[in-house]
Amino acid sequence: MEIIREVNEMHNRIMMLKQKQKKIGFVPTMGFFHDGHLQLMKKAKEENDIVVASVFVNPLQFGPNEDFDRYPRNEADDISKAEHVGVDLLFIPTVNEMYPQKMKITMTINDRIDVLCGKARPGHFDGVITVVTKLFHIIQPNQVYFGMKDAQQVAVVDALIHDLNFPITLIGLPTVREEDGLAKSSRNVNLSSRERNEASWLYKALKHGHHLVVDGEYNPAIIIKEINNIISDNTEGVIDYLEVLSYPELKPVSHMKQQVIIAIAVQFERARLIDNLLLSDDGHIIRFWKQGETK
């Protein structure tokens, strides 16, 4: 595995690969790899000639009171894990390398962001689309892999790829979970042991919502109320949002008989956890999401 820290060097490497008509799969990350990241890399390895992963904690997508400084980092561990799963090129730029001067162009997304994390984190997805656009230009991937845990991010990148005509296929892979159902996340290390136990209720509550749909409950308000009760009864976390929306448009829905996402964010003392379930129009859980098709 090659470690590349400079944009120019990465550009040159990609040019060589493009000349050889190599198919490039790309996994953008902020590092501190867990199984979720590694699954994305393994899938990219199966489906492409070359796998590029990036590790970059992007300051642009953190608000002033958010956890940029506290965001967990472990470069040495990331390098050995990436190497182990067969990543070919690992791009680890510094902030100065990615943003050598204040950006003269600002990017703003104005759809799919007035809900869920976008509502609670103003400017967050502007930062995401900015860095993802830069990474797309630097790495020029054929396919890009994201985890469906952050389904709003997948919806936002879907819009970015369409609107800016990137010749890239977007692939969303299933959320990887701990044994008790908690979605794997770099932020889980910030949970106290009591919170860690309570955190498994997010997924249990979402699954209960799914069972209600399977049993014929199509009213989103009732699903939301039931999930809300489970979280409040079993955790000390504070629900930041709990919404049922169409996917990937992320618009309010009045019934569940369409492709919808049930998405939740719960604030614990030092960690804000998100999770979701994507349901098809006949109530099945959709785990893989690919632009233009679902499985």
Ligand code: PAF
């Ligand atoms: O999901 C993440 O880790 C980040 O938002 C991403 C896509 C790498 C952009 O910084």
